[in-house]
Amino acid sequence: MFNKLKRWKPQNSSSSLRDRIESVKKAGVPSHIAIIMDGNGRWAKKRAMPRVAGHHEGMKVVRKITRLANELGIGALTLYAFSTENWKRPKMEVDYLMQLPEEFLGSFLPELIEENVRVEMMGYQENLPVHTLRAINKASEETKNNTGLVLNFALNYGSRAEILDAVRHVLKDCQSGIMDANSLNEEAFSSYLMSSKLADPDLLIRTSGEIRLSNFMLWQLAYTEFWFTDVLWPDFNEEHLLNAVETFQNRQRRFGGIQGS
Ligand code: IPE
Numbered sequence: 001m002f003n004k005l006k007r008w009k010p011q012n013s014s015s016s017l018r019d020r021i022e023s024v025k026k027a028g029v030p031s032h033i034a035i036i037m038d039g040n041g042r043w044a045k046k047r048a049m050p051r052v053a054g055h056h057e058g059m060k061v062v063r064k065i066t067r068l069a070n071e072l073g074i075g076a077l078t079l080y081a082f083s084t085e086n087w088k089r090p091k092m093e094v095d096y097l098m099q100l101p102e103e104f105l106g107s108f109l110p111e112l113i114e115e116n117v118r119v120e121m122m123g124y125q126e127n128l129p130v131h132t133l134r135a136i137n138k139a140s141e142e143t144k145n146n147t148g149l150v151l152n153f154a155l156n157y158g159s160r161a162e163i164l165d166a167v168r169h170v171l172k173d174c175q176s177g178i179m180d181a182n183s184l185n186e187e188a189f190s191s192y193l194m195s196s197k198l199a200d201p202d203l204l205i206r207t208s209g210e211i212r213l214s215n216f217m218l219w220q221l222a223y224t225e226f227w228f229t230d231v232l233w234p235d236f237n238e239e240h241l242l243n244a245v246e247t248f249q250n251r252q253r254r255f256g257g258i259q260g261s
């Protein structure tokens, strides 16, 4: 038991990092964190390396951050890994990105299983290569009964397409009498989205200095707290995640009300 916990503690964790983790946990963590993991290409370019080297380094960060999120007791971590617009990139880069789930899960899945993490995917499955989908489906299947952190990969995900599909689905259900248009409220509409099993994110993080959503969870982020950093995703570490969560803990969420009401 001790070994197991030790292995999952953030690597190279100094005692000050450990203290911070404990105090962040005490102050109450967000239930759902969503991250737009951006800046892999620029990270590689700065080092005169091919863009894919940045993606590979970024994958290592996913491990680190998943471990910490799990340790903090966060309910769900949604990671934007590939957008519906990312198909515009050179084939070589897209092919590389599409093999990353196999590589990542090939080595990380046993730990995820052991640590009670549930792997899920949110996105359009039909256009994904068979080998990519196979790796994701295997991980989802083997972790489906886990009750800890939900590690939700947004892969071939696009929010506008998701919303349009939900609208089409609602219309169909209205026509067939399953749904009554007058009873369609926000909660019911949310149930038609790909994120239907998850609560809306409490905290959104975007790395690399870009201040935009890039078609990510447009509906779900309506009242989410945003945290942006110039740090490129491959340089993102435990300290940065703790900074984001601590900032979140000091925000006042009013949801349109007034403080203290
Ligand atoms: C994010 O890094 C990863 C994906 C979008 C797949 P980028 O590849 O967008 O890196 P930059 O933004 O070009 O630096």
Ligand code: IPE
Pocket: 036, 037, 038, 039, 080, 081, 082, 083, 086, 210, 212, 214
């Ligand atoms: C958003 O990043 C998508 C992912 C992180 C997977 P992009 O790099 O594709 O976004 P833009 O093109 O800069 O808006």
Ligand code: MG
Pocket: 038, 039, 040
């Ligand atoms: Mg980018």
